Each structure stands twice: as C-alpha cells, then as structure tokens.
Amino acid sequence: MAAGMLMPMVRFAVDPVLKAEEGGDFVATKQKVSDLTKDPVKVDFTFKQKDAWYESEVTNIAWVYKDDAGKIVALSPTCKHLGCTVNWNTDKEHPGQFFCPCHYGRYEKNGQNIPGTPPLAPLDVYPFKEKDGYLYLGKAQPRKEA
Numbered sequence: 001m002a003a004g005m006l007m008p009m010v011r012f013a014v015d016p017v018l019k020a021e022e023g024g025d026f027v028a029t030k031q032k033v034s035d036l037t038k039d040p041v042k043v044d045f046t047f048k049q050k051d052a053w054y055e056s057e058v059t060n061i062a063w064v065y066k067d068d069a070g071k072i073v074a075l076s077p078t079c080k081h082l083g084c085t086v087n088w089n090t091d092k093e094h095p096g097q098f099f100c101p102c103h104y105g106r107y108e109k110n111g112q113n114i115p116g117t118p119p120l121a122p123l124d125v126y127p128f129k130e131k132d133g134y135l136y137l138g139k140a141q142p143r144k145e146a
Contacts, residue, residue, distance in 0.1 A: 026129055026136035031064060033130045036072060040065040040088045040098075040109065043074075045137055062126050062137055063088055063098070067110070074126035075111045076140040079103075081118040098123065111143065 029045040040063045049058045063075045063086075075098075077085045084102035091099035091106065097114070098107035106114040111123035127138035 026127075026138050028131075029062075029135045029137060031135040032133055033072070033135050034133060036064060036066045036135075038066055038068070040075075042077075042088070043135065043137075061085070062140075064128075064135065065109075072128055072130075072135070073110065074128045074135075074137055076124035076126065078124065078140075079105050079119055080113065080121040080123065081105050086123070 027045050027047040029043050031041070031043045043062045043064045044059055045062065046057055046059045049056050061077045063077055065073055067073050077087070077098075079086050079100040079102065081100065081103055084100050084105075086098040086100045086105070086107060088098055089095055090101070091097060094106055096109060098109070098111070099105070100107075100119070103118045105119040106117045107119065107123055108114060111125065113119040113122050122143045124140040124142055126140050129136045129138075
C-alpha cells in the first residue's frame with residue numbers, strides 16, 4: 001500500500017529528468033542572413049528553458065555581423081570581466097569597438113579583448129547555422145585560442 005502511494009510522487013519528481021529534449025541545440029532568430037552587413041547588429045532571440053519541472057521563457061542577445069571574408073560572426077554580449085553587457089560603438093573616445101560601461105572594458109570588433117582594459121579574455125562566440133534564410137544560434141562558447 002505504501003508503494004502505491006509513493007510511486008506517483010517519485011514519478012512526479014523524476015519525470016522532468018527523464019523527458020527527452022525537444023528542438024535541438026539551435027534557436028531560431030528573426031534575423032535574415034541576407035540582411036547582415038559588416039556592421040554588428042543586436043539580435044534578440046527567445047527560447048524555453050527547463051529547470052527540473054519549471055519551464056520559463058528566456059531572451060538572450062547576440063551581436064552579429066559578417067567579417068571581411070563574408071563569414072558570419074556571432075558574439076555574446078557578456079563582458080568577461082564581471083558579466084556586464086557590452087554594446088557596439090557606444091564609447092565616443094574609442095569608436096568601432098564593443099564597450100562595457102561598468103568598468104570601461106573594451107573589445108575589438110572581432111571580440112578580442114583590448115590589453116590594458118579590465119577584461120582578460122575575448123567575448124564568447126555563438127555557434128550558428130542558416131536555415132531557410134534565417135540565422136539560428138547555439139549556446140555561447142568560450143573562444144578557442146589558435
């Protein structure tokens with residue numbers, strides 16, 4: 001009789017862990033790949049995140065552009081110093097760079113940290129793919145050094 005009462009509770013606690021994930025590793029954005037230029041644009045994207053049995057909708061940001069070779073570059077906006085959000089071209093003294101207003105961190109357009117500023121590592125990069133003309137982004141990853 002005790003097992004009959006406990007089984008539904010165990011099932012409730014374990015079910016979210018055993019449930020298969022849907023949708024894969026990439027999240028669709030509203031950004032058309034054909035509209036990307038050499039100037040970084042802020043791309044917002046939303047996905048559902050599951051924490052055990054609680055599901056929430058999360059909105060993330062990426063800075064995306066095409067480099068001189070025409071290859072897509074997707075950078076995380078999270079500063080590697082203390083996690084503030086960087087913005088493109090907002091520091092009038094240093095135009096054409098990503099700037100973190102919290103502690104004056106700076107990054108080159110390619111996400112490389114500028115020596116002498118607080119960040120000690122480059123911005124993370126998003127893996128990406130194109131599907132039906134739209135940009136899909138994966139989970140941000142630390143840059144692999146050459």
